[in-house]
Amino acid sequence: MFAPVPRDHTYCFYRKTDKFGVQSDDTKICVVMVGLPARGKSLIAGKALRYLHWVGIPAQIFNVGTYRRMDTPHPAAGFFDPSNPEGERMRRAAVQAARSDLLKWFKEGRGVVAFLDATNSTKARRAWIHKCCHDKGIETLFVESTCDSEEIIMNNILEVKTTSPDYRGQDPEVAAQDFRNRIRNYEKIYETIDESEKSYTYVKLINVGSTVVINQIKDYISSRLVYYIQNLHIRPRSIWLSRHGESEFNLGSKIGGDSDLSVRGEAYARALPGLLKQSGIPAGAKLIIWTSTLKRTIQTARHLAAESGYEKLEWKALDELDSGVCDGLTYEEIAERYPQDFAARDEDKYNYRYRGGESYRDVVIRLEPIIMELERSENVIIVTHQAVLRCIYAYFHNMSQEQSPWMEVPLHTLIKLTPHAYGTEEQRFKANIPAVSTWRSKGSSAKHQASTDS
Amino acid sequence: MFAPVPRDHTYCFYRKTDKFGVQSDDTKICVVMVGLPARGKSLIAGKALRYLHWVGIPAQIFNVGTYRRMDTPHPAAGFFDPSNPEGERMRRAAVQAARSDLLKWFKEGRGVVAFLDATNSTKARRAWIHKCCHDKGIETLFVESTCDSEEIIMNNILEVKTTSPDYRGQDPEVAAQDFRNRIRNYEKIYETIDESEKSYTYVKLINVGSTVVINQIKDYISSRLVYYIQNLHIRPRSIWLSRHGESEFNLGSKIGGDSDLSVRGEAYARALPGLLKQSGIPAGAKLIIWTSTLKRTIQTARHLAAESGYEKLEWKALDELDSGVCDGLTYEEIAERYPQDFAARDEDKYNYRYRGGESYRDVVIRLEPIIMELERSENVIIVTHQAVLRCIYAYFHNMSQEQSPWMEVPLHTLIKLTPHAYGTEEQRFKANIPAVSTWRSKGSSAKHQASTDS
Numbered sequence: 086m087f088a089p090v091p092r093d094h095t096y097c098f099y100r101k102t103d104k105f106g107v108q109s110d111d112t113k114i115c116v117v118m119v120g121l122p123a124r125g126k127s128l129i130a131g132k133a134l135r136y137l138h139w140v141g142i143p144a145q146i147f148n149v150g151t152y153r154r155m156d157t158p159h160p161a162a163g164f165f166d167p168s169n170p171e172g173e174r175m176r177r178a179a180v181q182a183a184r185s186d187l188l189k190w191f192k193e194g195r196g197v198v199a200f201l202d203a204t205n206s207t208k209a210r211r212a213w214i215h216k217c218c219h220d221k222g223i224e225t226l227f228v229e230s231t232c233d234s235e236e237i238i239m240n241n242i243l244e245v246k247t248t249s250p251d252y253r254g255q256d257p258e259v260a261a262q263d264f265r266n267r268i269r270n271y272e273k274i275y276e277t278i279d280e281s282e283k284s285y286t287y288v289k290l291i292n293v294g295s296t297v298v299i300n301q302i303k304d305y306i307s308s309r310l311v312y313y314i315q316n317l318h319i320r321p322r323s324i325w326l327s328r329h330g331e332s333e334f335n336l337g338s339k340i341g342g343d344s345d346l347s348v349r350g351e352a353y354a355r356a357l358p359g360l361l362k363q364s365g366i367p368a369g370a371k372l373i374i375w376t377s378t379l380k381r382t383i384q385t386a387r388h389l390a391a392e393s394g395y396e397k398l399e400w401k402a403l404d405e406l407d408s409g410v411c412d413g414l415t416y417e418e419i420a421e422r423y424p425q426d427f428a429a430r431d432e433d434k435y436n437y438r439y440r441g442g443e444s445y446r447d448v449v450i451r452l453e454p455i456i457m458e459l460e461r462s463e464n465v466i467i468v469t470h471q472a473v474l475r476c477i478y479a480y481f482h483n484m485s486q487e488q489s490p491w492m493e494v495p496l497h498t499l500i501k502l503t504p505h506a507y508g509t510e511e512q513r514f515k516a517n518i519p520a521v522s523t524w525r526s527k528g529s530s531a532k533h534q535a536s537t538d539s
Numbered sequence: 540m541f542a543p544v545p546r547d548h549t550y551c552f553y554r555k556t557d558k559f560g561v562q563s564d565d566t567k568i569c570v571v572m573v574g575l576p577a578r579g580k581s582l583i584a585g586k587a588l589r590y591l592h593w594v595g596i597p598a599q600i601f602n603v604g605t606y607r608r609m610d611t612p613h614p615a616a617g618f619f620d621p622s623n624p625e626g627e628r629m630r631r632a633a634v635q636a637a638r639s640d641l642l643k644w645f646k647e648g649r650g651v652v653a654f655l656d657a658t659n660s661t662k663a664r665r666a667w668i669h670k671c672c673h674d675k676g677i678e679t680l681f682v683e684s685t686c687d688s689e690e691i692i693m694n695n696i697l698e699v700k701t702t703s704p705d706y707r708g709q710d711p712e713v714a715a716q717d718f719r720n721r722i723r724n725y726e727k728i729y730e731t732i733d734e735s736e737k738s739y740t741y742v743k744l745i746n747v748g749s750t751v752v753i754n755q756i757k758d759y760i761s762s763r764l765v766y767y768i769q770n771l772h773i774r775p776r777s778i779w780l781s782r783h784g785e786s787e788f789n790l791g792s793k794i795g796g797d798s799d800l801s802v803r804g805e806a807y808a809r810a811l812p813g814l815l816k817q818s819g820i821p822a823g824a825k826l827i828i829w830t831s832t833l834k835r836t837i838q839t840a841r842h843l844a845a846e847s848g849y850e851k852l853e854w855k856a857l858d859e860l861d862s863g864v865c866d867g868l869t870y871e872e873i874a875e876r877y878p879q880d881f882a883a884r885d886e887d888k889y890n891y892r893y894r895g896g897e898s899y900r901d902v903v904i905r906l907e908p909i910i911m912e913l914e915r916s917e918n919v920i921i922v923t924h925q926a927v928l929r930c931i932y933a934y935f936h937n938m939s940q941e942q943s944p945w946m947e948v949p950l951h952t953l954i955k956l957t958p959h960a961y962g963t964e965e966q967r968f969k970a971n972i973p974a975v976s977t978w979r980s981k982g983s984s985a986k987h988q989a990s991t992d993s
Contacts, residue, residue, distance in 0.1 A: 283750070296737070297753040299769065308915065312766055315753065343895070401901050407861070412895055441797070441866055447855050451905060461762060 113191045114307060115218045116200045117211065119229035121275055122268050123241035125293065126230055128506050129314060130200040136313050139480045140453065141446070142306065143196035147187045149203035150251075153179035159251055162266030167274050184214070188221055198306065206275045208282065215285060226307050227287035228314065229278050234292050237319070242268075244506050293319050316460045319506075322370075324459065324481070325361065325466035326474055326500040329381035330354050331520040334413075335496070338521070341405065341412035346384045349518055353497045354385045356516045358392045361466065364501045364514050371395075372464040375455075377403035382468045389466070402451045405470035409442025420530035431527050434490040445490050448476050456480055471523060478502075481509045491527060496520035567645045568761060569672045570654045571665065573683035575729055576722050577695035579747065580684055582960050583768060584654040590767050593934045594907065595900070596760065597650035601641045603657035604705070607633035613705060616720030621728050634664075638671060645677055652760065660729045662736065669739060680761050681741035682768065683732050688746050691773070696722075698960050747773050770914045773960075778913065778935070779815065779920035780928050780954040783835035784808050785974040788867075789950070792975070795859065795866035800838045803972055807951045808839045810970045812846045815920065818955045818968050825849075826918040829909075831857035836922045843920070856905045859924035863896025874984035885981050888944040899944050902930050910934055925977060932956075935963045945981060950974035 116133070118126040130146050137144040156175055157164060164172040180203060187199045205211055211227065218225045232238055242264055246252050252260035278287055288311050289298040297315045302308050330350030334342045346354060366372065374390055374397045376382040383399065390397045411419050420427045430437040438444035452473065459465060459477075467477065471494055479489035481502050494500075497520045503510040570587070572580040584600050591598040610629055611618060618626040634657060641653045659665055665681065672679045686692055696718055700706055706714035732741055742765050743752040751769045756762050784804025788796045800808060820826065828844055828851045830836040837853065844851045865873050874881045884891040892898035906927065913919060913931075921931065925948055933943035935956050948954075951974045957964040 295755055297751075299751040299753070301749055305912070305915070308770070316762070341895070401897075401904055407895075441795070441861075450855055454908070458759065461759070 111222065112197055112304065112306065113221075113223040114198045114304070114310075115187065115191075115214070115223050115225050116198060116310070117205055117214055117225055117227045118200065118202045119205045119211065119227050119278060120231060121204060121206070121271050122264070123238050123245055124230040124232050125237075125241060125319070125506075126204075126228075127202055128319075129228065129230060129290070129317065130202045131507070132317060133310060133314060134200060135480065135483045136456070137198055137310070138483060139456070140309075140449065141486070142198060144198040144200070145190060145196055146200040146202050147183045147190075149176075149180050149183045149201070152182045154250060155179075159253070159255075162263045162270060165267045165270040167270065180210075184217060188217070188223075191221065191223055198310070204271055204275075206271055208276050211278075211282065211285070224304065224307070225286065226302075226310070227278060227282075227285055229287065229289045230293075231277060231289065231291050232293070237293060248507055288314060290314065293317070313457065313460070316457055318461070320463060321367075321503075322463040322465075323366075323501055323503045324464070325364065326477060326502065327357065327385070327466070327468050327498070328471055328474055328494055328496055329379075329385040329468060331496050332381040335521050335523055338415040338417075338523075339413055340416070340419075341408045343379050344381065346381055349497075349520055350381070350385070352518050353516050353520070355388050356497075356518060357385065357499070358389050360499045360514050360516055361389065364499060364512065366464070370464050372466060373398065373462065375400055375403060375465055375467045375469075377401070377405065377469050377473070379404055379470070382470070386466075386468045389468075395466075400455065402455050403467065403469045403473055406445065406448050406472035407439065407442040409439035411439055411442070416525055416530045427530070434527075435486040445472065445476065445486070448472055452476050452480075482511075493524045496523065565676065566651055566758065566760065567675075567677040568652045568758070568764075569641065569645075569668070569677050569679050570652060570764070571659055571668055571679055571681045572654065572656045573659045573665065573681050573732060574685060575658060575660070575725050576718065577692050577699055578684040578686050579691075579695060579773070579960075580658075580682075581656055582773075583682065583684060583744070583771065584656045585961070586771060587764060587768060588654060589934065589937045590910070591652055591764070592937060593910070594763075594903065595940070596652060598652040598654070599644060599650055600654040600656050601637045601644075603630075603634050603637045603655070606636045608704060609633075613707070613709075616717045616724060619721045619724040621724065638668070642671070642675055642677075645675065652764070658725055658729075660725055662730050665732075665736065665739070678758065678761070679740065680756075680764070681732060681736075681739055683741065683743045684747075685731060685743065685745050686747070691747060702961055742768060744768065747771070767911065767914070770911055772915070774917055775821075775957075776917040776919075777820075777955055777957045778918070779818065780931060780956065781811065781839070781920070781922050781952070782925055782928055782948060782950055783833075783839040783922060785950050786835040789975050789977055792869040792871075792977075793867050794870070794873075795862045795868075797833050798835065800835055803951075803974055804835070804839070806972050807970050807974070809842050810951075810972060811839065811953070812843050814953045814968050814970055815843065818953060818966065820918070824918050826920060827852065827916065829854055829857060829919055829921045829923075831855070831859065831923050831927070833858055833924070836924070840920075840922045843922075849920075854909065856909050857921065857923045857927055860899065860902050860926035861893065861896040863893035865893055865896070870979055870984045881984070888981075889940040899926065899930065899940070902926055906930050906934075936965075947978045950977065 116130070118130055120126045127148065134144050134146055153176060160172070163169055165176070166172060183201060183203070187201060190196060190199060201214065205214065215225050242261055246257050246260040246264055252264070278289060283300060286301045286303065286307065288300070291297070294315055294317060299311055302311055329346070330353035331347045332350055333344040333347055334340070336347050372393070372395045374386050374395050376386045376397070376399050378399045378401050382403070386397065389395070414422070435445045438447060455477070472490070474494050475489050475492050478484070478492065478494070478500070481504070484492065497516040497518045499514040499516070501512045501514070570584070572584055574580045581602065588598050588600055607630060614626070617623055619630070620626060637655060637657070641655060644650060644653060655668065659668065669679050696715055700711050700714040700718055706718070732739070732743060737754060740755045740757065740761065742754070745751070748769055748771060753765055756765055783800070784807035785801045786804055787798040787801055788794070790801050826847070826849045828840050828849050830840045830851070830853050832853045832855050836857070840851065843849070868876070889899045892901060909931070926944070928948050929943050929946050932938070932946065932948070932954070935958070938946065951970040951972045953968040953970070955966045955968065
């Protein structure tokens, strides 16, 4: 009944068979970040890493600052002065250590995309990295972030002085001033990517993507990565996630289907506008409502749309995981009728696909455009289904494929996610309207199971 | 059983409910082509138009040359000399006529995206168009194509002198020389988009997308359009389409499922490598095989992959249209069990969605990444299913949504598509291995129906 997909032969975008497909079998891409301090390089690398993990591509960040901090945990700005030979020597040692770990990581076959997160501010440095990679059959993709908006830079400086380990425990004002001086030291030697480097594959993000320059993109993964990066923005916003209200099928412990809301589900739909307001929406903020095309999510968002006048969109891609031949059955019935496959799904829930239906991996594939659009968007509330919500949630919290399909998402609860530079803040708001629990732990086929958080 | 989706409220990307969704209700985008003659502007506009039609967005091209030809069908190069006042006056009249038809088209609510296809070579002209559009609430997206590769320009000149109505019936050598002179006249005044126009939304394609500059993209449709345009290439290639060989389910006249090939289907699988060779593959060309994740397409491509050593990819997005509760039934059974819905599907086959399954529109949504990847790729053979093949075919031949779901695609036939600048060339190769016909005409529930071309 369930068709297993071997894990190490699969990307989100497609199922690899003989080879990595559009990519050659031994695709290795080194993403080389380029930019002055406080230009969002680590933020971009961090988000891109999370995206790659989510689509199933093994990736890792090699941050030169981390290597440098092993020897010099709290350097003053003068350490970064290009005329300081001792600083220069130690910084070179750090980048060399990062480089050799990165090459080792590729050599051991541990992944497909490595990020070299550092300023890489000169043409000479970039040529050296390009040569090191090229000699080992590794493609390079340079990602430069430049910025002439004082406001954006100041916000980044404020962020850094409060979060960087370099300034831990220091007076914030002193830290900010020192950091400005550090930037000035880098500016002395900084060379932006230009014509002379047009043989490289690169993308330049100018003022957080308001202008984007893309040069010589050749392979599939780079193309997807660049499209992802060009959709990023840093305007403050939140994303709200909710399952539909309790449905008739939930009451009967049946999975799938396209049933109406139960009486209690309808009560949740009526409570949702208040719950959203209670969660806090910035004054004057615009919000868009996304639902699936199934009745239970449309009914759940009905009052929200009517009362608020917010725009509303139905996405087929937000429909529940298709359980194929098991659609309309209870877990008990599935366990009875297909005991072997029920056990096999428990074994690897992420990859197992219902006959005529989908796996979690399949759902991630069809959610990829949703994630792209979410990155482009500002405030969005998504009313969808348990499995789909798990996948979206896994993206924001960088959850593993082993963990996310088992995550508990109670009914009648609104989740508010607010992305920040270094992580996603989460708040949960319960409507206090009773509902059945639809959560099933590994190995269980219980009709209802007590929610762990109720 | 079938859930109708109102046609005028729908885009491919999502189902619109109250409004155009991520777009505001009255989204109007004027795509203004910019570039010297022979830079592929009409080609880009034509492909983008086809893409928009395919995803369900009403669009139209307003080609200034067409308006100019009404008065001046065969102008000599001197007509385009900026110091020729009569030529200047008539060319201005042509652009004004195109502009006013374009504004009228928007005013009458006839579409979302209009292309103004002309050289639009000066900043003054672009400022004028921007103002005309802005005054009417129309967004502008400037698409500039520049090129410094002599080879590409020469190829375009050769194309133009043989296809342009301006040179109909003329000596090709004289035409080519005149066209070169015309380009020189445009070069006298040509101004590329630069810093001074950074408040505009624009994309610059340099040397057919080897470098792409993207500026100030704001709305969803523009974002998709720009991603599409940046994936285009002009390297010669072909795309082969084939349905799987006859399956056990085909023999039993059942739809859907995941059955094995019949004996005759297996014979087609063995014949496919020879059929492909017979169709003509350029010497030394690389080819990639794409199949769905269902057994009948994988089995059909099996010998092809084994004999050729070509790379092979399985895409979930290429799986057959999901017929939900009707999966495994015959058309007769569907007509018996669900007579009303059977008729309703006949009424609007493109939009009707099987319960728990998909519509053709849904299939187009999930095929969109496939089309993007097809545009990026070179030679590809796609072994897939009837409905999916119809959707892909509709993209290449700009078929209407009314027509494409009824198109006949016989089993055991290889279709070779070769895209050219002004259309797609098609050849069909029959394996001469008998198979049932799975084609059903509107209103019929016949078990088998004689194929119209057999």
